[in-house]
Amino acid sequence: MNLANPNLKVVIMDTDYYALQAVNSYLAWDRRTRVTFMAESVEDMWRHLDRAPLAEQPNVVIVDAEDFGSVEQLHLNIKRLQERVHGVLVMCMARVADARLIETAIEAGVRAYLLKGEVRLQIAWAVVFALNHDLVLSAGVRKAVESSFHPRLRKPTVLPPRREYPELTERIRQAIELCVVKGMPAQLAADEMGISLHTIRSYIKEGYRILETYDETKYPEDMSPQERAFMRLTRLGDDDDNNP
Numbered sequence: 289m290n291l292a293n294p295n296l297k298v299v300i301m302d303t304d305y306y307a308l309q310a311v312n313s314y315l316a317w318d319r320r321t322r323v324t325f326m327a328e329s330v331e332d333m334w335r336h337l338d339r340a341p342l343a344e345q346p347n348v349v350i351v352d353a354e355d356f357g358s359v360e361q362l363h364l365n366i367k368r369l370q371e372r373v374h375g376v377l378v379m380c381m382a383r384v385a386d387a388r389l390i391e392t393a394i395e396a397g398v399r400a401y402l403l404k405g406e407v408r409l410q411i412a413w414a415v416v417f418a419l420n421h422d423l424v425l426s427a428g429v430r431k432a433v434e435s436s437f438h439p440r441l442r443k444p445t446v447l448p449p450r451r452e453y454p455e456l457t458e459r460i461r462q463a464i465e466l467c468v469v470k471g472m473p474a475q476l477a478a479d480e481m482g483i484s485l486h487t488i489r490s491y492i493k494e495g496y497r498i499l500e501t502y503d504e505t506k507y508p509e510d511m512s513p514q515e516r517a518f519m520r521l522t523r524l525g526d527d528d529d530n531n532p
Contacts, residue, residue: 296320296415299336299346301327302381303355307404311350311381311411317469317518318412319508321348330356330365337372345373348415353380353401359392366396377418381407385432390425394433394440400424402447409469409522410450417524421445451525455498461521463491464499468517 298321302308308326315321324344327333337345349369356362369378379400380393390401400418406426407414418424423444425433430446459481466477467488478488496513499520507516 295322296347297322297324297344298348298350298415299323299325299327299333300350301330301333301355302350302352303328304352307352314409314411314469314522315415317515317522319515320416321412330361337369346376348377348379349373350379350381350411350415353382353389353393354384354386359388362389363392363396366393366398370397377415379415379418385428387432387436390429390433391436391438391441394423394438398423400447401429402426403428407447408450409465410447410524413522413524414447417447448524448526451503451520451523453498453502453520455501456495460491460495460498463488464495464517464521467492468514468521 298315300308300311300315300323302311305328308328312323312326315323324346325333325336325340327336333349333351351365353362356365366378366380369376377400378398379402380389380398381402381404382389383404385403393401399422400414402414402424403426406428414424423440424447425444426447427449430444433441462481463477466472466480467474472480474488474492475485478485481488483491496517499517503520503523505520507519511519
């Protein structure tokens, strides 16, 4: 796996400011993805796309499927994105699995439809995963449309869950997420967890060891320990079990 490529330019559209910032921060950690614009409305997204030079047109557009007001507008805007930006990968995210929205988005040609609560920190890995599949659904989305007869839903690819590390306890994972993913100072993270500064440093050190032990991926030499830890912590597991 080449972690330096592809260099994907990403536009995000979400009317929830906090969700927008979270997705942006997770994508920023992964050098394969570069967020070029964050739109807080459909109108903002189109204003940006209409004035962005060709070199800055996105490879990926991630939209909240619930922000378009109707299934008709969702379908119209997905089609418009595909016509406006040649070869763009359109990915929908949502809080709940609404079968009407899902089927509408799939009919319009999206490459992925994921529940926010299922993809979580794995968003960058999910984007790269979707590049190699015709249609990727998170588990809850797949269940919501399992009785659908739409041709694209005959055999969709289910997004694998996060990779599991057998020795990584929830407390160690929490320490790494606070200090590495959220960027908290060690003392603040220790206070958050109700432990000493010495203990959280021990958790971080042990977490790095566990992540490295169970991941043989060759990372670029210029990656910092924090960046490698983030990549390992957020990577997807094997999809063989989900997609027999």
